[in-house]
Amino acid sequence: MKNAIGKNIGSNVMKIAASAFLLLGLNVNPATAENVGHEGLATVYHIYTDGGYLGAVSENEKVEELVDRKIAETMEDFSELKLEPEKSFNVIAEQVFEPTVKDEQEILSQLDEKLEVKASAFALTLDGEIIAQLKDRAAYDETIRQVLLQYASSEELEQWEANKLKTGELPGLETDETRITSIDIVEDLAGVTAQAAPEEIMDAKEAASLLKDKGLTVIVEKQKKVEEGIEFETIEQEDGEMYIGKSEVGQEGKNGEKQVTYAITETDGKQTNRHTVTEEVITEPVEQVVLKGTKEIPTVGTGKFSWPAEGGYISSKLGPRWGSHHNGIDIARPDGFDILAADHGVVRASGPDGTFGNRVIIDHNNGYETIYAHLASIDVKVGDKVPQGMKIGVMGTTGRSTGIHLHFEVSKDGVTKNPLDYIEQ
Numbered sequence: 052m053k054n055a056i057g058k059n060i061g062s063n064v065m066k067i068a069a070s071a072f073l074l075l076g077l078n079v080n081p082a083t084a085e086n087v088g089h090e091g092l093a094t095v096y097h098i099y100t101d102g103g104y105l106g107a108v109s110e111n112e113k114v115e116e117l118v119d120r121k122i123a124e125t126m127e128d129f130s131e132l133k134l135e136p137e138k139s140f141n142v143i144a145e146q147v148f149e150p151t152v153k154d155e156q157e158i159l160s161q162l163d164e165k166l167e168v169k170a171s172a173f174a175l176t177l178d179g180e181i182i183a184q185l186k187d188r189a190a191y192d193e194t195i196r197q198v199l200l201q202y203a204s205s206e207e208l209e210q211w212e213a214n215k216l217k218t219g220e221l222p223g224l225e226t227d228e229t230r231i232t233s234i235d236i237v238e239d240l241a242g243v244t245a246q247a248a249p250e251e252i253m254d255a256k257e258a259a260s261l262l263k264d265k266g267l268t269v270i271v272e273k274q275k276k277v278e279e280g281i282e283f284e285t286i287e288q289e290d291g292e293m294y295i296g297k298s299e300v301g302q303e304g305k306n307g308e309k310q311v312t313y314a315i316t317e318t319d320g321k322q323t324n325r326h327t328v329t330e331e332v333i334t335e336p337v338e339q340v341v342l343k344g345t346k347e348i349p350t351v352g353t354g355k356f357s358w359p360a361e362g363g364y365i366s367s368k369l370g371p372r373w374g375s376h377h378n379g380i381d382i383a384r385p386d387g388f389d390i391l392a393a394d395h396g397v398v399r400a401s402g403p404d405g406t407f408g409n410r411v412i413i414d415h416n417n418g419y420e421t422i423y424a425h426l427a428s429i430d431v432k433v434g435d436k437v438p439q440g441m442k443i444g445v446m447g448t449t450g451r452s453t454g455i456h457l458h459f460e461v462s463k464d465g466v467t468k469n470p471l472d473y474i475e476q
């Protein structure tokens with residue numbers, strides 16, 4: 052008859068509940084069970100592994116030595132792991148009257164072959180399914196952190212952790228500051244203590260990347276305060292002093308500034324929602340005012356002519372010249388190159404004209420006409436109403452010309468007049 056009794060031999064021996072044999076009605080005191088010394092009693096050690104019962108040995112030390120050696124061997128490759136024999140490995144001590152241990156060496160060699168050294172692990176489960184083996188709880192926490200680091204900076208995560216512990220209202224955000232307000236992993240992610248083959252143990256980064264591949268959904272809500280410009284508006288204002296067709300900026304527009312706090316939802320790092328939480332105007336924009344001329348352009352000249360160029364001097368007067376007659380005056384070396392209408396009128400001709408090159412003729416509708424020749428370019432076309440002083444082209448040297456100048460003529464009722472009788476520099 053055997054008296055099974057629980058005995059702790061290191062951590063590798065299963066502890067049997069005392070009640071189990073008390074029910075058998077045997078008068079054995081567990082406290083004295085280790086004292087092998089009772090008359091005729093000896094202890095044998097039954098060995099179990101994954102494969103079931105292996106047999107019994109008489110010296111537990113041999114088993115312990117074997118286990119220690121196997122762990123030490125594995126440790127050479129997996130020194131960072133907590134190694135232990137497979138869970139199903141049990142040694143149960145039994146006190147027997149007549150030890151019947153046989154082939155002890157054979158049993159130990161079988162144990163050597165069958166016993167698997169495992170790593171104490173923390174199994175990572177996704178929606179209830181184990182997808183990775185991690186070293187421990189800390190590795191699990193680090194895995195979650197690595198997952199979140201794909202979508203937030205470590206500073207943001209630290210801040211978030213710290214803020215969770217705070218009570219009461221958080222201070223307002225600084226400009227360009229981002230604050231995480233919630234993190235939600237949609238799938239059910241959990242961890243459970245387990246054993247795993249040492250080579251199965253994954254590091255946190257690998258596990259995080261695996262979770263991403265498995266389509267883990269992370270929803271991060273943030274608040275962000277930014278400074279933004281407020282675009283100015285442009286309004287038009289009529290200006291009776293300005294001719295129709297002309298416009299100018301009366302007041303320069305200026306953009307304003309505002310501080311906006313946004314609530315942003317990011318799903319797997321992509322913004323999926325954004326709305327404004329607060330908005331504070333720092334500086335109001337200034338509207339741009341564009342003045343639009345409403346004044347009718349006069350088409351009848353005043354009879355008085357203004358200087359048709361920007362400065363310059365008279366390089367040639369009206370009169371005989373080089374065996375011919377010079378019908379106007381030449382103005383050269385100006386301050387600027389704009390050619391200006393000498394009086395109100397309507398453009399009667401505009402374009403290239405033989406020795407004149409590019410020329411413009413303005414009919415002042417009072418008997419007078421003026422001619423502007425050798426222009427580099429022309430700004431007006433036939434029929435245009437041109438008020439006195441308006442730019443009609445650019446001074447040049449087109450046609451028969453020996454240098455950049457304006458050839459300017461005045462006529463009254465078809466008769467050429469001396470421009471110097473009408474204009475003053």
Ligand SMILES: [Zn+2]
Nearest residue numbers: 379380381458
């Ligand atoms: Zn000339």
